[in-house]
Amino acid sequence: MQSDFLQQNLQLIERRWPLLHRSLVELNTIERAHFISETQQATLLVDGIHLSSCFDSRSEARLQATMVSEAATKVWVYGVATGDLQRELLQRQWLQRLEVVILNLELFRSCLRYFDHRDWLADNRSRLTLATATTDVRAPFAVVPACLKLIEPAAARVRDLIVLDLDTGYLNNRVRGNRQFQQQIDENLPLVKQDGDVEVLFGRHGDGPCYVAAAGPSLSEHYEQLRGRGADSCLIAVDAALKPLLLQGIIPDAVVTIDGVRDHIMKLFDVDLAPLKDIPLIYFPIVHGDVLKQWPGPRYAAYSNSPLYEQLMSHSPKGMLYAAGTVLHAAVDLAVKMGSCQLHLLGADFSFPGNKTHVASAVFCQSADQTGYQEWLEDGHGQQVRTSKNLRGYMRDLERYIAQHPQVTFINASRSGAAIMGTRYVD
Amino acid sequence: MIKTPCDIYRMEAVEAFRLGMEGKGSDAMMRLMDCMAPLLESNAAHLGTDDAELLNLIAEAQQRGDNIFVADLLEYMIPDSAFGMSL
Numbered sequence: 112m113q114s115d116f117l118q119q120n121l122q123l124i125e126r127r128w129p130l131l132h133r134s135l136v137e138l139n140t141i142e143r144a145h146f147i148s149e150t151q152q153a154t155l156l157v158d159g160i161h162l163s164s165c166f167d168s169r170s171e172a173r174l175q176a177t178m179v180s181e182a183a184t185k186v187w188v189y190g191v192a193t194g195d196l197q198r199e200l201l202q203r204q205w206l207q208r209l210e211v212v213i214l215n216l217e218l219f220r221s222c223l224r225y226f227d228h229r230d231w232l233a234d235n236r237s238r239l240t241l242a243t244a245t246t247d248v249r250a251p252f253a254v255v256p257a258c259l260k261l262i263e264p265a266a267a268r269v270r271d272l273i274v275l276d277l278d279t280g281y282l283n284n285r286v287r288g289n290r291q292f293q294q295q296i297d298e299n300l301p302l303v304k305q306d307g308d309v310e311v312l313f314g315r316h317g318d319g320p321c322y323v324a325a326a327g328p329s330l331s332e333h334y335e336q337l338r339g340r341g342a343d344s345c346l347i348a349v350d351a352a353l354k355p356l357l358l359q360g361i362i363p364d365a366v367v368t369i370d371g372v373r374d375h376i377m378k379l380f381d382v383d384l385a386p387l388k389d390i391p392l393i394y395f396p397i398v399h400g401d402v403l404k405q406w407p408g409p410r411y412a413a414y415s416n417s418p419l420y421e422q423l424m425s426h427s428p429k430g431m432l433y434a435a436g437t438v439l440h441a442a443v444d445l446a447v448k449m450g451s452c453q454l455h456l457l458g459a460d461f462s463f464p465g466n467k468t469h470v471a472s473a474v475f476c477q478s479a480d481q482t483g484y485q486e487w488l489e490d491g492h493g494q495q496v497r498t499s500k501n502l503r504g505y506m507r508d509l510e511r512y513i514a515q516h517p518q519v520t521f522i523n524a525s526r527s528g529a530a531i532m533g534t535r536y537v538d
Numbered sequence: 539m540i541k542t543p544c545d546i547y548r549m550e551a552v553e554a555f556r557l558g559m560e561g562k563g564s565d566a567m568m569r570l571m572d573c574m575a576p577l578l579e580s581n582a583a584h585l586g587t588d589d590a591e592l593l594n595l596i597a598e599a600q601q602r603g604d605n606i607f608v609a610d611l612l613e614y615m616i617p618d619s620a621f622g623m624s625l
Contacts, residue, residue, distance in 0.1 A: 161610070163606060164606060166613070171556050178557060256557065256558030256560075273558070
């Protein structure tokens with residue numbers, strides 16, 4: 112029978128973190144962790160997830176610790192498993208503070224039961240906190256990846272921010288290494304030089320509300336409102352929302368497109384564009400030339416901070432728009448830079464309300480069941496709504512953006528989609 | 539020792555999964571499977587029950603998001619010969 116270290120570990124926690132100790136002893140849940148000891152190294156199995164390597168958890172912890180520079184004096188660790196990662200980092204002579212963030216209290220208690228954590232818990236440099244919905248992700252950090260899978264629902268935002276952080280470098284390299292995209296940018300150079308600069312649109316919006324239309328299922332809740340909107344308002348549509356809006360007889364004041372996949376984007380513009388002859392298209396130069404050339408109205412080029420545009424920026428400077436993977440970011444940033452103080456997010460669901468991926472009549476609208484995505488977010492009613500990892504990441508990036516723009520009131524126009532931190536509801 | 543592309547993708551996936559880099563790990567896994575497909579095909583007749591079970595275990599673990607176990611299976615359970623490693 113395996114040892115039970117719970118009481119010994121708890122005694123130490125009681126001395127150093129009495130509040131946390133109380134939460135741990137008051138925890139009233141059935142333990143879901145299974146102790147696996149028949150492998151080379153013991154670990155826990157929780158809901159089908161192994162917490163650490165069954166073969167060499169020390170070597171695994173050494174690898175995980177390489178996420179943090181040897182010279183770092185203060186380090187954050189997200190998640191607790193066997194304690195090997197904490198031990199590995201505490202061996203470093205320059206380390207002055209190890210901030211350990213617990214991602215799941217029940218899981219933490221299981222770890223305290225099956226593994227002896229007293230050495231690192233007793234180290235004066237260690238601090239322990241429990242992740243909450245508002246916990247920020249601090250760097251430099253290392254992570255126990257399995258704990259991200261088993262995170263408490265209330266702290267899901269922390270998981271999303273960590274996942275974003277971990278994947279960003281890889282995603283940037285993938286875009287940078289895409290020869291097709293680079294070629295499209297090169298081929299668009301004459302257009303970029305001849306077209307307007309998005310910067311001329313900045314500061315042009317007055318006091319009225321600004322609506323940013325994305326193509327989430329809840330967009331359809333706002334068609335009436337958009338038809339009756341005031342003359343002082345502004346409607347900016349992302350490319351995927353253009354067709355549904357036009358089919359409802361709603362003409363946006365500007366359209367934004369930033370994606371480089373030709374065939375995908377061409378479908379979004381496969382609609383009668385004639386009513387848009389005075390409507391500006393704001394684009395990133397990665398967009399295929401075939402998309403740009405068919406636009407009947409004025410075009411304005413913009414760049415993001417992607418390495419793809421570094422060279423262009425030096426010889427053909429244009430205004431910048433924020434974008435971290437979705438055109439909605441660019442549309443929101445455009446609205447803010449145009450001077451909007453009150454920004455209504457329409458159809459910005461970041462999820463699949465009503466089990467649909469997009470608003471009806473959007474090109475890629477399908478049943479969420481067909482996607483296979485099993486991730487979830489909380490909607491405006493506090494209920495779980497299905498989503499994809501990408502959408503969740505985009506939303507977290509938007510939340511970061513919103514937090515950086517306190518001068519703007521962001522209104523989430525629907526409770527059907529994801530609850531976006533930093534936004535208000537009108538109802 | 540010269541490593542084959544299969545082995546390079548294997549270690550990329552192992553490292554990425556142990557670090558929590560799921561996107562990079564999944565990408566390396568796809569490349570690994572593409573790389574192994576011809577090897578598996580040409581050796582189909584010699585694949586034992588254990589090998590097939592191992593491949594199933596990997597697929598199931600990946601499906602449920604048990605990436606540390608995927609990393610363990612790739613690193614410690616699959617024999618180097620399966621990756622066409624040459625010396």
